[in-house]
Amino acid sequence: MSNPLYPLHAYCFSLFICSLSRFSVDLTDCYYEQFHLISKDPSFTVRSDGAIVAVAEVSVTTRGRTFSVLAEDNTGRESELEVHLAIAPQKKERTGILKRTKRRWSPPPLEIPENDLGPFPKAVETIRSDSEAKEPVYYEISGPGVDQGFFTLDRETGILYVHQTIDREKIPKFIVIVSAFSRRTNQQSDQPLDLAINVLDKNDNAPEFKDSLQFTVLEQSNPGTVVGQVNGTDKDEENTFRTKIKYTLLSGTDLFAIHPETGVITTVTNTLDREDKEKQLVIVQLQDMFGASDGLSTTGTATITVGDINDNPPTFTKTSYEASVPENESEKLILRIPVVDRDLINTPNWVSKFVITKGNENGNFRIDTDPKTNDGLLYVSKPLDYEKTKSIKLDVMARNVAELTGTTAQWSSIPVNVNVIDVDEGPEFTAPTIRFIVKENVPNNTLIGTYTASDPETKSSDGIKYYKVTDPASWISVDKNTGELRVANTIDRESNFVQDGIYNITMKAVDSTSKTGMGKVILQVEDENDNIPVVPISDLVICETQGKFGSVLVVAEDKDQPPFSAPFTFSLPTDKDGKWSVTRLNDTTATLNQIQDLPTGIYSVPVVIKDLQGFGDKQTVKVRICNCVNGVCKDRPSSISLGPLALLAMLLPLALLLLLCILLAFFCRTKGDKIELEDAGDGGGILLKSNTEGRGEEVVRL
Incomplete structure (x- = not known):
């Protein structure tokens, strides 16, 4: 025998029958714990305690009977041993012979x-x-x-x-x-x-698959990578040799291996390629008795899905591309660039990202990905000028969302030549926006500047006319032949049409073919000292306090800008009456102080206010001295002016009262007269027939 087992004593298998229907033999001296013992004669079985038991009626001749027992140790080594049966004399007792005893x-x-x-x-x-x-x-x-x-x-x-x-x-x-x-x-x-x-x-039950035979492993996985585990089960008695399952692959052994005891499937090569074959079908066999020849078996097909890695970069279908775009157009699709990618569709390994690596320094182009086709979509995003650039050479790279792995390939690029198509354009101003500085209040017809345009192709200004499109305050006149701008009305920097000293004018230039070009003129209006400081609130209140003189704050404003406005100076005229004094508080405010005991009433106090340039005049400030309650004059007279609606509201009740008196007089006069009304029979006692559309006879005139 190859791979010999642990030695077994010969006497362990010399058995004597004392009952032909059933017997058992104790094998405690045979080290049965170290082996899995299976009887190859269906009339016998080996129990878990090592005893050989007859499970059916056994016929033994005088020559004896022989059968085999398969023994396997814990390492999987196997041996087949013979068991010899002989008939023993029933009256003679000997060691190791079964003996009938009293039940x-x-x-x-x-x-x-x-x-x-x-x-x-x-x-x-x-x-x-x-x-x-x-x-x-x-x-x-x-x-x-x-x-x-x-x-x-x-x-x-x-x-x-x-x-x-x-x-x-x-x-x-x-x-x-x-x-x-x-x-x-x-x-x-x-x-x-x-x-x-x-x-x-x-052993009457073949092993069965316990779980689904669906597994996944990434392509190009290293040898020994675990794919999954096959789990088998057997309905026969647990923890016996009859339920010990051996796992075997009957196909796919060039790519996969399976552990005979655990059922773990692993790869044996790194050549799995999803793009070549996405699903691998392998036949798995389950054998009980750990693969013994007389055991039972079951087969099943395992599906191993090969997972994708990004081992294929996108590739272009052409070696170069060419596109055309008219000048002055933007946000227009000019080219569709298809690519091919063998990786799994709609995954980061397949989705392409396009990059313009050269020629887009001015940002005139952008490239997106079509989510349905994975094509590159090249757009012109900023207008191109044929007179400046007639063609542009781009380099476009295609890559994936995921990085490349498992390959030496690199991202590829392709040249794209974009031709700019000339368009007959309208005139163009010398600059889209021009700025002129002008002082406010300059005389009418003063020349501000010239704003002209030319044909983009010929660079000539012949035949071009100039017009205003917007001039909110009508301050400017335009010479339609020369483009000269002159003052037409007084320019006022303090006007509501001026924001932060800026006044905007829109111009257009029209050539002989009625094509139009637009431009913008910005007037930066410089300030002049044409406004003096004033006091916007002249009705000031001093609340009378016993034993104290009051004071008020005088706040001045100037519409001019520095240096033609604050800080202000405050003073009293030379012919002052000695009742008041003034003290400067800050750049725009002064304190007017009462310096004499004055009775309640209204006082007009002249105050001289001048700006930083000394430009100003006398301002009259009205000051009311009064007895106050919560800071308000309690004896302040109310001056109410009633408008027409208020007068009408006051007269309306009087008119209504007069009408009521007339009606009462009328009822009193007609009270004694009895008027009989003839019933026409179809009025229902409520309505009267009448074809009269004019006014009735009984009309009260007011």
């Missing part, structure tokens, strides 16, 4: 083979109670196995019979209750016996 009331668990085909009923064992030695007894049996019709017990002899085939995978064990009764008293002569009947397993 006790507490026998060990009985064992019967599964799937026994009969004939039935078949005797299993004779049950004897110790009380039978004292008096005649009879036996009864009960329990699930009896209720289901599997077992009966001969009342007189105590022989236990089995009546049908039993499947261990459905019922591995029975517990029946055996009772002994005195024939004389019909009373129990012994305690009831719980008798265990174990169903011995046979």
